[in-house]
Amino acid sequence: MNYFTAVKTSINFKAVKTNSEAHNFRRKTFDYIKKDLTGKNEYWIGDKILQRFKLIEAYCKEKSGRKLQKNALPIREAVVVIKENTTMQDLHKLSKRLEEELKIRIFQIAIHRDEGHYDKDSKEWKPNYHAHLVADWQDLETGKTLKHQSFHYSKMQDITAECLEMDRGVSGSKVRLEAIEFKVQKKEEELLLLNNRITEMKAAFTSKKFEDLIVKENDFLGFRKIKTDKTIENYERVFKSYNTELLKNKEILQSKTKIITEFKQKNIELTKEVSLLKNKLSFILSNVTAYTKEKEVYFNSVKDTIIKAIQFEKFRQPKLFDTTEEKILAILDGICKQVSEKNNIPFSSLAEVFKNPDSSLEIFSLLNFDNHGIQYNTENTPVQQKRKKIKRSQ
Template sequence: MKTSINFKAAKSDSETHNFRKKTLDYICKELTPKNEYWMEEKIADRIQKIEVYCKEKSGRKLQKNAMPVREAVVVIKEDTNLQDLHQLAKRLEDELMIRIFQIAIHKDEGHYDKDTKEWKPNYHAHLVADWQDLKTGKTLKHQSFHYSKMQDLAAECLGMERGISGSKSRLEAIEFKIQKKEEDFKALEEKYNEMKSAINSKNFEELIVKESDFLGFKHIKTDKTIENYEKTFKVYNHRLLKNKTELESKTKQITELQVQNKELKKEVSFLKYKTNSILTNSNIYSVQKDKYLKMVINALERTIKFERFRNPHFKHLSDSQEMIKEMSGICKKLSKENNIPVSAFEEIFKDSENSVRFLSLLRFGNENLNYNDEDIPIKKRKRGRRL
């Protein structure tokens, strides 16, 4: 399965759509509980910070036509979770300076197939990003190869195939349309031949109505014969269309299953190779273990920030037992939603520094995490003053 990621200016109703704050007519409500959400900050608050930082850093206001907050739609798999997208967010920040502050996984959008009436899901995620360059205060300037890099990162982090380039995609689309027209023509030709064969058969002779005149000669009764032919053609036409629809539906299902089967075989083969490498090479095991634990740490950090955003009472926690209880609840929830083994959290909290760090983050938060040491508080400053 292929993935793609494309950033555009965030829309004014982005949060309303992404966090399902309004009723939509193209979703399956029964699947909405499978959606996952994460928010570090509201768009309006982030834009305010960006504007202040731009003024402080460059001495000028942010340009009116600037797009400091952008949003991407990412194609995902059915089993993609927040941990996978947090990993993608971290890579985008580390390698392209794009800082993701909102994530919404949508597994309830799609449509019903016209032929089979089956639900065809449209699995995707929305990533809302801060597009400010912290070195200049202005918006990030990316070139074409940077956007290509985004596609590579998305495919790597989500365990999917990279989307093909635009020109090749358009060519394949044209070829597909030509193939579809050829198939339609072939179906019409088959229908015509079948109808022609049926007309020439003895069955159609029975549809001819003849009557004898007063001299005993038989003549074809035109009106009744035509009526019989029209009724028969109508039945044949309906039957042919029904068979054609069923055949197309079955062919479509078989093709989809073959593609899925091929992808699953590739995935199983890769996982077997990876497992064998880890089991037989201690260095690879150590590297993979460290990499995985870093992913869990990143997901835990973001989840704590999100929970503090949703639950202001965390700021008033003072009792250590209460904090440990809340932390345990967050870890259990993260483990269940992302299939993270409990042993991973036990390994992380063996390090006393991690324990202190995460409990401190839970109680006090870290307002400056996004902007590091260069973050500017949201308030007006006198001109000429610099930090």
């Protein structure tokens, strides 16, 4: 990624699969997931794939006068590599940039933290953190599918890297850096113990312990002589035992060395990340224009995340807000608390968003009331107008 994290991100859109929703939203059980981690997954949906496809077909016919081509790919899906602490807010931010700059509209997001594998050497769980983004690939100007050139796909990678690298401050990276350093220290201690064990075993071959393996018996004249066959048998038995243990320790040693190398590489990359974040923070704090811009971008992102969360709840429970004003406010409060907790957004930031009249109006327009009892029309968005009143979630 742009800020040199331990894992590089990528995004690659392909034709959506027929079982995408079952997989993405865990409607079926899969062998390759760690079920005790499934609860850490996160989901957002603005429309079902089948419903969106029907709307795309209808809009294409109305806009162009022709049916959607059979070989068209109007709905596509991307798997995006993310970090352990990537939030839904980060992915909404990415979705917004993809729409603004490439006209790609994301209408489903699934964050998966329950996939991965066990390392064959260390037997440790290696998580595969990623997100599925399902996108509407229709050009609203023509009704046909979007046409992108190679430089657009390059830009797509840049946008993804930039959006997913917007960590909240330096402290988080410091904590992770310290954790990596601690793990490296522990693994190096284990490695030292293994090396000492191998040294001890090698030294044992020259110790007096092996004298006990020599078998001596008196001959018919009363002289003590070595019984070669029994002595060799003893040595073979001991050598076999030591050889087995040495091989076992060698495998463990290789495994630990591999882990230490990985951790040291992460350590180097996280150190770079901390340095870059410090420089960015210093620049923002010392530049009024940059500070104002960053602040505006951040609060807009918070607002959009709240709006997306409300839309998701309305999708899941269409009549959720058909209730009293008091209950609606309680529901909104619960949604905001959840957004704050899952995206590491301080309540002070939520308060700033609601202090802004335009932002507050935009949020309350999704509900069935405002402070003056006025009903808002949420269907008259620019996209809805473009589609000539064909109802389509954004």
